Amino acid sequence: RAHAAGHEVMLHMPMEPFDGRQADARALPVGSPAETVRRRLDAALAALPRATGVNNHQGSRYTADAASIDTFMRALAAQPRPYFFVDSRTTAATRAYRSALDHGIAAAERHVFIDAQRGRSAVRAGWQRWLAHARRTGNAVAIVHPYPESLALLEAELPRLRALGFELVPPSALLDEPRRLSVRATSTTGRQAR
Known part of the structure; x- marks a missing residue:
């Protein structure tokens, strides 16, 4: 219904928090193997086929763990169609936004x-x-x-909102695009190629 009404749909992906007593039963645990992450992400996206983006549900421990969040972003970047990522910033130590951009995924952060x-x-x-x-x-x-x-x-x-001078926009309107790297090589003749 949200998609039919013209709204963006996002997957709210459960990830492990620092406080395990508060954890969603479906949360991705820190250190999950890449195949487990891929399989769980694929299943979650298949259950929500209109999704165009993803954000983390909880995930303070998971998003602060560089290896875990990089594993997740590799799985998200490998999807057959592109998704954006919004870092919920459930911890100041999160690495999710930077990891998304590093893996070529357009991203934003919750303010x-x-x-x-x-x-x-x-x-x-x-x-x-x-x-x-x-x-x-x-x-x-x-x-x-x-x-x-x-x-x-x-x-x-x-x-x-409009009367107050604000415009409500979907998350995709506020994304930062991943940086495209440019490589410059110098040949033995001293000429530069780009």
Whole structure:
């Protein structure tokens, strides 16, 4: 239904958090073999065929582990069609955004969790942080959960964004493209080729 309504669909891929007691049962564990990662990613994407992007669900431990997140990004880059990646930034130590770009995947980072704290006043404060970040930098990627107080705020505030001078865009509009490397070689005659 989201795709039919013109919205981007993203796979919210469970990954291992630092606090194992909070872990989603489907979370990719740190150190998973490449074949396991590929198989689980393939299955998740097959279950959500309209997805165009991926972000991490939890994943503070997984995204901070260079070898694990690189294994994941290799599997994502090897998909038969391109996907973008949004780093949920569930830890300041995350390497996911950089790893995505290094593997040729367009990527973005979350700037604000609107409802990092529950409750109406906390969610409203998160909303204001999101708008302030967008004013200051020109754009802001936010994550919000389907909590009742979050949904009520979105229902009330989203229709007012344009009047406040903001444009709501899909995540793909705020992606950083991977850097394309240029190689310069010098021949024995001293001429340069690009």
